[in-house]
Amino acid sequence: MTDTLSPELLARYADARLPRYTSYPTAPHFSPDVGEAQYRFWLASLPATDASLYLHIPFCRAMCWYCGCHTTVAAREAPVLRYLECLRQEIDLVARYAGSLLSVRHVHFGGGTPTLMPPEQMQLTMDRLKTHFRIADQAEIAIEIDPRTFTPEMATTLGRSGFNRASIGVQTFDLGVQQAINRVQSFEATEASVRLLRSNGVRAINFDLIYGLPGQTVQSCLQTVEQALVPRPDRLAVFGYAHVPSFKPHQRKIDGAALPDSEMRFAQSRAIAEALVGAGYVEIGLDHFALPDDPLAKASANGRLHRNFQGYTTDEAEVLIGLGASSIGRMPQGFVQNEVRLPEYERLVRQCRLPVARGYRFAGEDQLRAAIIERLMCDQHVDLGAVCQGFGADPAKLLAATPLESMIADGLVEREGARLSVTRHARPLVRSIAAAFDAHLSENDRHSRAI
Incomplete structure (x- = not known):
């Protein structure tokens, strides 16, 4: 394999604290x-x-x-x-x-x-x-x-x-x-x-x-x-x-x-x-x-x-x-997370209450951005035109609001029209590339380093 990143790129991207994108938006936004x-x-x-x-x-x-x-x-x-x-x-x-x-x-x-x-x-x-x-x-x-x-x-x-x-x-x-x-x-x-x-x-x-x-x-x-x-x-x-x-x-x-x-x-x-x-x-x-x-x-x-x-x-x-304390569920409308604290979780259930403590209701471009991030994380490429068409969105407008140009210049991403591909050597930095589409991203010390 040829997964080599220059020391300069490692220094620029590797220490960023980013979500693992097992959901979007991520749990800190619940x-x-x-x-x-x-x-x-x-x-x-x-x-x-x-x-x-x-x-x-x-x-x-x-x-x-x-x-x-x-x-x-x-x-x-x-x-x-x-x-x-x-x-x-x-x-x-x-x-x-x-x-x-x-x-x-x-x-x-x-x-x-x-x-x-x-x-x-x-x-x-x-x-x-x-x-x-x-x-x-x-x-x-x-x-x-x-x-x-x-x-x-x-x-x-x-x-x-x-x-x-x-x-x-x-x-x-x-x-x-x-x-x-x-x-x-x-x-x-x-x-x-x-x-x-x-x-x-x-x-x-x-x-x-x-x-x-x-x-x-x-x-x-x-x-x-x-x-x-x-x-x-x-x-x-x-x-x-x-x-x-x-x-x-x-x-x-x-x-x-x-x-x-x-x-x-x-x-x-x-x-x-x-x-x-x-x-x-x-x-x-x-x-x-x-x-x-x-x-x-x-x-x-x-x-x-x-x-x-x-x-x-x-x-x-x-x-x-x-099901269970701290567990997260996903519905068509958004996410729900159960109470983390065991005594409170058990108290609510014994009262015959669903023990939900917090969650997130999808709004705006959440599901569009979630679909883009998932495809990048799973496939290392995404056809923005096809994804945006399913949501009635404009891929050019979406791209204009991202910091992808610098990543393209750094050789992390290749662009052909509305199709984006993660370069082979940049595969370990795919979370950084996905984060370009994260409208909720903020510095959070709960996240792990990009590498």
């Missing part, structure tokens, strides 16, 4: 102006349609210091059981308005550590979903796994409940780096989890890797990739560590002086990409890799790739129902 009443109305007005479900389980046995998720440490089982009871009650509440209308083709359990719950609780939760929603026979039912707490009993339950994809958090196999981020996880434990999953019918396996961690080097990244390829996962997501200690106080335990600089982060990300492509994986979008016969690779090749809060996906549904 407000309490959208609440329970609005969400209830949006649910009730849904037609019979395809939908996806996301369930957030905000518990772990220990805190990984790099973590940017909404989660908490649960040393006892009681708070987990109390939360799961409320989660199932929220499923009942949502289904009261829209359940029978929705045909579900994607279900995702995230966290936290969803497999921390007792196996019988997982079965109860899946049974509740199947009672209220029409889950398609070929639906993708996925879950995030921490090998350090994964058990044979849970693997059996997942297979029996219809799960067919699992995402395993690896991050790194370098022991020194693991100790620096408070997540010591052996290759043997990870490989054992893969075997357990596959032997119980959960055949599709994803690995999550991270670069830019304290003490990480190009060599340690490549050693991690070499080990990760032994079980031959179907997909790998490779994320740059987002150091935002002002937003996630536990990240203050990470020595900021030990973090790689932008040039080293870029070198790590490209070394990992080259190794995975060399091993037969297809590079997808900004940070995903998949085997050629994986549905994600096929969707990318056919121009049908999408992006949502789980990253790159084959999910084409316009409706995403978020």
Whole structure:
């Protein structure tokens, strides 16, 4: 591959704090102006349609210091059981308005550590979903796994409940780096989890890797990739560590002086990409890799790739129902996010209220810009004329209001009429290019660096 960026371009673009564009507008722009009443109305007005479900389980046995998720440490089982009871009650509440209308083709359990719950609780939760929603026979039912707490009993339950994809958090196999981020996880434990999953019918396996961690080097990244390829996962997501200690106080335990600089982060990300492509994986979008016969690779090749809060996906549904504390849903009219604080989330649900804390109602050019950003993030190119035609917009006027001319001059973007293409060497900076169409963009230290 020829993904080389000059030191000058790295210095100009790499340190900018930008959204990952798993939504547009992004979550910092949500407000309490959208609440329970609005969400209830949006649910009730849904037609019979395809939908996806996301369930957030905000518990772990220990805190990984790099973590940017909404989660908490649960040393006892009681708070987990109390939360799961409320989660199932929220499923009942949502289904009261829209359940029978929705045909579900994607279900995702995230966290936290969803497999921390007792196996019988997982079965109860899946049974509740199947009672209220029409889950398609070929639906993708996925879950995030921490090998350090994964058990044979849970693997059996997942297979029996219809799960067919699992995402395993690896991050790194370098022991020194693991100790620096408070997540010591052996290759043997990870490989054992893969075997357990596959032997119980959960055949599709994803690995999550991270670069830019304290003490990480190009060599340690490549050693991690070499080990990760032994079980031959179907997909790998490779994320740059987002150091935002002002937003996630536990990240203050990470020595900021030990973090790689932008040039080293870029070198790590490209070394990992080259190794995975060399091993037969297809590079997808900004940070995903998949085997050629994986549905994600096929969707990318056919121009049908999408992006949502789980990253790159084959999910084409316009409706995403978020369930659980902090979860975000998407409706045709806008976004809704549940209460983040566990006591408040549980209090609202027990009062038979939808626990929405904030959201965003689409207005103006939001959906037009969202479509452009998604295509850039997914395809590395976009036909502004075709997209604008669908919204009755003028591509020339839209282009005139962007800072793209400087990016074209810098060799990041090529323009032919209203068609924009990200140059091959600028692919790692696609978030910077997408940000040119972000009308809400503001400096926000919650965002990660562009590289």
